Amino acid sequence: MADSPRLSLHIPEPTRRPGEPPDFSAVRPPLAGGLDRPAVDVEASAIRDLAYGLIRVLDDDGKAVGAWDPHLEPETLRSGLRIMMTTRALDDRMVRAQRQGKITFYAKSAGEEAIAAGQALALRPDDMGFPTYRQQGLLIARGYPVAAMAHQVYSDRSDPMQGRQLPCLYSSRAHGFFTISGNLGTQFSQAVGWAMASALKGDDRIAAAWIGDGATAEADFYEALTFASIYRAPVILNIVNNQWAISSFQGLAGGEETTFAARAIGHGLPALRVDGNDFLAVYAVTAWAVERARSNLGATVIEHFTYRAEGHSTSDDPSRYRPAEEAKGWPLGDPILRLKTHLIALGEWSEEQHTALAAELDALVREAQRGAEAAGPLAQADPTVKAQAMFGDVYAETPWHLREQAKAMGEG
Amino acid sequence: MASMTMVQALNSAMDVMLGRDSDVLVFGEDVGYFGGVFRATEGLQKKYGVTRCFDTPIGEAGIVAVAVGMGAYGLRPVVEIQFADYIYPAYDQIVSEAARLRYRSAGDFIAPLTIRAPYGGGIFGGQTHSQSPEALFTHVAGLVTVIPSNPFDAKGLLISAIESDDPVIFLEPKRLYNGPFDGHHERPVTSWAGHPASEVPLEHYTVPLGSAAVARPGAAVTVLTYGSMVHVALAAALDSGIDAEIIDLRTLVPLDIGTITTSVEKTGRCVIVHEATRTSGFGAELSALVQEHCFYHLEAPIERVAGWDTPYPHAFEWDYFPGPARVAAALRRAMEA
Ligand SMILES: Cc1ncc(C[n+]2csc(CCOP(=O)(O)OP(=O)(O)O)c2C)c(N)n1
Numbered sequence: 222m223a224d225s226p227r228l229s230l231h232i233p234e235p236t237r238r239p240g241e242p243p244d245f246s247a248v249r250p251p252l253a254g255g256l257d258r259p260a261v262d263v264e265a266s267a268i269r270d271l272a273y274g275l276i277r278v279l280d281d282d283g284k285a286v287g288a289w290d291p292h293l294e295p296e297t298l299r300s301g302l303r304i305m306m307t308t309r310a311l312d313d314r315m316v317r318a319q320r321q322g323k324i325t326f327y328a329k330s331a332g333e334e335a336i337a338a339g340q341a342l343a344l345r346p347d348d349m350g351f352p353t354y355r356q357q358g359l360l361i362a363r364g365y366p367v368a369a370m371a372h373q374v375y376s377d378r379s380d381p382m383q384g385r386q387l388p389c390l391y392s393s394r395a396h397g398f399f400t401i402s403g404n405l406g407t408q409f410s411q412a413v414g415w416a417m418a419s420a421l422k423g424d425d426r427i428a429a430a431w432i433g434d435g436a437t438a439e440a441d442f443y444e445a446l447t448f449a450s451i452y453r454a455p456v457i458l459n460i461v462n463n464q465w466a467i468s469s470f471q472g473l474a475g476g477e478e479t480t481f482a483a484r485a486i487g488h489g490l491p492a493l494r495v496d497g498n499d500f501l502a503v504y505a506v507t508a509w510a511v512e513r514a515r516s517n518l519g520a521t522v523i524e525h526f527t528y529r530a531e532g533h534s535t536s537d538d539p540s541r542y543r544p545a546e547e548a549k550g551w552p553l554g555d556p557i558l559r560l561k562t563h564l565i566a567l568g569e570w571s572e573e574q575h576t577a578l579a580a581e582l583d584a585l586v587r588e589a590q591r592g593a594e595a596a597g598p599l600a601q602a603d604p605t606v607k608a609q610a611m612f613g614d615v616y617a618e619t620p621w622h623l624r625e626q627a628k629a630m631g632e633g
Numbered sequence: 634m635a636s637m638t639m640v641q642a643l644n645s646a647m648d649v650m651l652g653r654d655s656d657v658l659v660f661g662e663d664v665g666y667f668g669g670v671f672r673a674t675e676g677l678q679k680k681y682g683v684t685r686c687f688d689t690p691i692g693e694a695g696i697v698a699v700a701v702g703m704g705a706y707g708l709r710p711v712v713e714i715q716f717a718d719y720i721y722p723a724y725d726q727i728v729s730e731a732a733r734l735r736y737r738s739a740g741d742f743i744a745p746l747t748i749r750a751p752y753g754g755g756i757f758g759g760q761t762h763s764q765s766p767e768a769l770f771t772h773v774a775g776l777v778t779v780i781p782s783n784p785f786d787a788k789g790l791l792i793s794a795i796e797s798d799d800p801v802i803f804l805e806p807k808r809l810y811n812g813p814f815d816g817h818h819e820r821p822v823t824s825w826a827g828h829p830a831s832e833v834p835l836e837h838y839t840v841p842l843g844s845a846a847v848a849r850p851g852a853a854v855t856v857l858t859y860g861s862m863v864h865v866a867l868a869a870a871l872d873s874g875i876d877a878e879i880i881d882l883r884t885l886v887p888l889d890i891g892t893i894t895t896s897v898e899k900t901g902r903c904v905i906v907h908e909a910t911r912t913s914g915f916g917a918e919l920s921a922l923v924q925e926h927c928f929y930h931l932e933a934p935i936e937r938v939a940g941w942d943t944p945y946p947h948a949f950e951w952d953y954f955p956g957p958a959r960v961a962a963a964l965r966r967a968m969e970a
């Protein structure tokens with residue numbers, strides 16, 4: 222007793238706060254192309270190093286290098302670029318609408334667009350997604366109309382969710398996009414259940430789920446890994462490590478001690494850690510995990526190493542908790558710019574085409590916004606429409622007490 | 634004395650307790666450096682250091698569980714659940730653990746924790762930033778459930794909660810954080826400045842748990858309410874011209890039954906108002922108690938005004954929120970019966 226030192230508690234703190242210069246000295250991105258690509262039927266225990274490395278394909282000159290190069294057709298690359306740029310155009314337009322008081326809330330995915338875009342293209346369109354509010358790119362990639370997204374964000378008379386959800390919490394079964402919950406983490410283990418069902422039924426569709434670095438602290442995360450592991454569920458479990466969870470740096474979710482990908486190791490699952498701002502690398506690791514799941518070899522955990530380039534949502538100001546210049550210093554660059562550079566280096570894209578595409582997409586999202594504004598707020602619809610939107614779907618059949626309440630609401 | 638908003642008063646309560654008692658500590662998601670998404674813990678980390686006020690991982694079950702463990706050691710944790718809507722992952726730790734430690738160990742262990750959580754609507758937060766889950770806690774033996782309606786009470790009640798040896802669920806009406814919103818959303822926003830209850834002592838004081846307040850004396854009908862609805866009920870009394878006696882319950886469990894029965898025996902009429910969904914809401918308990926204690930004094934059926942039995946829909950904030958018009962209509966019905 223007398224010999225023991227006094228205990229003290231470690232409280233994680235980021236290395237830099239507002240007013241200080243950004244510090245990414247702990248992020249030492251390895252050169253692109255340095256890691257081997259194992260066969261998809263490899264034992265999880267044989268590839269533990271990939272949970273600590275960083276799979277990168279695009280080098281600093283925009284060339285695709287190494288074993289993980291997915292050798293995509295230029296057409297696919299241009300599709301990816303278009304999905305990412307549509308996402309960003311919509312995000313920018315909607316945030317502007319929020320600043321003008323036209324909508325209540327919005328969450329961008331700025332800086333993280335390559336994840337939803339690259340993964341959507343590597344998955345089959347009928348594979349099921351269990352996203353968070355930062356995978357709007359998945360909906361866009363699967364052809365969900367941008368106009369409908371604007372209707373949802375505006376809670377207008379054409380909102381497919383009938384005004385019931387906060388902006389950005391989309392849902393579309395037809396596009397393999399599970400209804401987004403406001404409660405973090407819940408979708409991660411649900412995706413495992415969907416995948417188990419697909420396996421139970423002898424289907425060939427797989428599931429993919431996303432979770433933020435911060436939300437990995439929820440129990441749902443560990444439950445997902447345990448269930449996915451023991452039942453060898455055909456699911457891809459994606460951790461989007463964008464370094465921040467509102468004001469909390471990733472060290473508060475355990476990122477100081479080890480990588481998020483390494484959480485898979487104790488569960489006996491294979492893990493890949495990827496440069497999340499590298500469209501090609503994201504595509505490649507996803508394709509690997511897809512093939513593994515579809516070959517009945519079970520789940521893969523993927524950590525996407527990326528950076529939340531803007532605020533958490535329209536409700537916060539990141540310069541209150543991180544250096545204002547931090548986003549500019551992120552060593553892995555901007556995903557759109559990197560894919561653009563690659564396409565230009567290939568001779569498959571030009572500045573002129575890029576400018577034209579940006580203008581086209583700007584017109585598209587403006588048109589979507591005009592549509593939402595023309596539809597008018599659902600809150601001002603007539604009472605019967607409102608009563609249906611409010612009281613419908615609480616139960617399969619509306620019970621007497623809800624019918625009574627709907628009537629009372631109508632009477633004021 | 635200083636003029637404070639409700640957020641500032643809550644902050645002052647934690648400040649006072651961190652200063653007085655080295656066993657008090659404050660933690661939760663984004664509460665440390667950032668000071669909380671509603672700023673309730675602003676400046677506390679700077680003043681008391683990172684071991685007294687700190688950020689936690691996003692794991693509500695973990696937050697409450699470590700608070701239970703710290704309480705077992707002898708500390709007095711004050712934890713923030715960012716929104717009451719996110720308390721459900723912690724429900725097992727609250728219901729099966731915190732609420733029962735004292736009972737199951739015959740007093741050997743206690744859980745002297747305070748769980749703060751902003752609740753309620755009026756901010757266009759949609760279904761996961763607007764709920765009023767108080768009845769899920771009032772139903773659990775062993776929990777104290779507190780809901781303040783103004784800055785003065787908020788500070789005094791929070792200090793009492795922190796000093797209490799029982800686990801306290803402390804629900805904060807977020808729509809009242811910065812002003813006494815009375816449900817008239819079409820009118821300009823009002824601030825706490827100038828409101829009598831915004832005069833808050835800087836030092837330590839308590840408002841006892843288990844005691845209601847008469848927010849407005851009156852003779853015609855008793856209104857039983859709490860949180861944001863206190864201000865809505867006040868507006869309804871004004872709008873309808875009905876001389877309602879408005880009781881601000883402040884603590885739901887243990888309930889101040891004496892103040893309730895005295896008022897209902899005087900007025901003979903009772904309207905119950907809460908923002909939470911109606912079915913199995915706390916209003917059902919209040920209605921049963923009034924019936925049991927005051928049956929022979931009642932001159933009209935007891936009225937309940939509550940949130941509709943649906944999730945809180947984003948687009949229909951003001952159709953859902955039980956505003957002054959609905960409360961005034963209930964007052965009229967109670968008077969006409
Ligand atoms: C169960 C639950 N707890 C807390 C919150 C509040 N909240 C919303 S987003 C967020 C941060 C999430 O961070 P992360 O998981 O890293 O995702 P990111 O926003 O960075 O994409 C928090 C704490 C919530 N929505 N649900």
Ligand SMILES: [Mg+2]
Pocket residue numbers: 433434435461462463464465466467529
């Ligand atoms: Mg994050």
